[in-house]
Amino acid sequence: xxxxxxxxxxxxxxxxxxxxxxxxxxxxxxxxxxxxxxxxxxxxxxxxxxxxxxxxxxxxxxxxxxxxxxxxxxxxxxxxxxxxxxxxxxxxxxxxxxxxxxxxxxxxxxxxxxxxxxxxxxxxxxxxxxxxxxxxxxxxxxxxxxxxxxxxxxxxxxxxxxxxxxxxxxxxxxxxxxxxxxxxxxxxxxxxxxxxxxxxxxxxxxxxxxxxxxxxxxxxxxxxxxxxxxxxxxxxxxxxxxxxxxxxxxxxxxxxxxxxxxxxxxxxxxxxxxxxxxxxxxxxxxxxxxxxxxxxxxxxxxxxxxxxxxxxxxxxxxxxxxxxxxxxxxxxxxxxxxxxxxxxxxxxxxxxxxxxxxxxxxxxxxx
Numbered sequence: 109x110x111x112x113x114x115x116x117x118x119x120x121x122x123x124x125x126x127x128x129x130x131x132x133x134x135x136x137x138x139x140x141x142x143x144x145x146x147x148x149x150x151x152x153x154x155x156x157x158x159x160x161x162x163x164x165x166x167x168x169x170x171x172x173x174x175x176x177x178x179x180x181x182x183x184x185x186x187x188x189x190x191x192x193x194x195x196x197x198x199x200x201x202x203x204x205x206x207x208x209x210x211x212x213x214x215x216x217x218x219x220x221x222x223x224x225x226x227x228x229x230x231x232x233x234x235x236x237x238x239x240x241x242x243x244x245x246x247x248x249x250x251x252x253x254x255x256x257x258x259x260x261x262x263x264x265x266x267x268x269x270x271x272x273x274x275x276x277x278x279x280x281x282x283x284x285x286x287x288x289x290x291x292x293x294x295x296x297x298x299x300x301x302x303x304x305x306x307x308x309x310x311x312x313x314x315x316x317x318x319x320x321x322x323x324x325x326x327x328x329x330x331x332x333x334x335x336x337x338x339x340x341x342x343x344x345x346x347x348x349x350x351x352x353x354x355x356x357x358x359x360x361x362x363x364x365x366x367x368x369x370x371x372x373x374x375x376x377x378x379x380x381x382x383x384x385x386x387x388x389x390x391x392x393x394x395x396x397x398x399x400x401x402x403x404x405x406x407x408x409x410x411x412x413x414x415x416x417x418x419x420x421x422x423x424x425x426x427x428x429x430x431x432x433x434x435x436x437x438x439x440x441x442x443x444x445x446x447x448x449x450x451x452x453x454x455x456x457x458x459x460x461x462x463x464x465x466x467x468x469x470x471x472x473x474x475x
Contacts, residue, residue, distance in 0.1 A: 123187050131184030138174040145170040146212075153216055154232040164213075171209075175201045218447040224440035237447040247448060250419075250426040251455075257342060257409060257427065261402050264346045265395065268353035273383075275354075276361045286358075293351040297411045300348050305331075305416030309340065331417050334424030341425050344412055349405060353398045360394030361387070396467045403463070407456055428452045 146167045151157045179197055182190035218237060222230035241247055275286050292300070308314050309330040320328035331337040364387065372386045410429035413419060419426035419434060432452070435445035 301415035
């Protein structure tokens with residue numbers, strides 16, 4: 109084997125204790141400086157002192173200094189092994205910075221009174237935003253609507269499962285119907301809201317309103333009463349995303365070996381019994397995955413509501429995301445809207461964690 113074919117083997121370097129101490133001191137010193145500068149800027153932002161900062165650049169510069177010191181310190185402390193860390197460490201620091209800094213800045217805004225139309229600018233107000241949220245009936249109404257909208261996913265799942273069974277059967281023009289049923293998923297929710305909500309369901313000139321008047325309904329309005337408006341929003345959103353669940357379930361159905369169904373028929377399990385005892389249990393992992401992903405999509409529902417009803421009538425169709433959007437856009441209430449966004453994030457994390465735990469326990473084999 110020639111010298112050019114030899115592999116480079118990384119061995120332990122003989123690194124002096126003084127070099128290691130210098131590397132650690134550099135890392136921890138710059139880290140302490142970053143924490144100190146950030147704490148001083150937070151104190152100034154909350155009105156607990158004036159240290160002469162005009163923006164958040166000093167914290168950014170201190171963080172960049174710490175990042176460089178951390179990378180350099182790895183080489184000083186670990187030698188060749190530290191150089192290998194540099195292939196990953198800068199990217200990891202960059203990703204962490206894109207997460208940590210917006211999170212901290214958002215927390216500062218969440219506990220501030222910051223209305224863009226106010227001449228006084230942002231003012232720290234402690235827990236006032238939390239008290240306002242606790243006594244805000246519109247927020248709790250929007251949160252209740254999200255529970256109702258999420259519960260409707262079970263109906264969407266049943267429809268999607270039926271369509272998947274139909275498209276998995278040997279029917280005529282099966283490929284054509286697969287494409288047709290997927291068309292709503294190819295459309296943007298904004299396009300759906302304008303095409304259906306603003307055009308077809310328009311109270312005066314919409315085709316469906318005219319059809320309702322033709323059958324004797326006086327003054328048809330799909331968004332006049334809270335119940336009908338809420339149901340209409342659910343139907344529009346379901347029409348858009350049922351194909352997503354359908355295509356996932358269809359993929360799961362096609363992955364089931366045909367021998368299992370044939371063996372079930374030999375054992376006398378036909379029709380409903382075959383579905384309930386063979387097909388449905390095998391589809392549980394795919395079904396639960398589709399439902400969980402659909403819940404995530406549903407918790408972000410805002411575009412259809414904003415474009416069609418703007419949360420009306422009287423907040424009856426509001427979702428939490430559309431309500432937060434209106435706090436930002438219409439009321440310019442940045443501080444209160446940011447607090448609501450953080451609270452909603454915590455609710456989503458807790459709810460999805462519980463659902464995933466329950467799903468894991470339900471799919472666990474029983475002995």
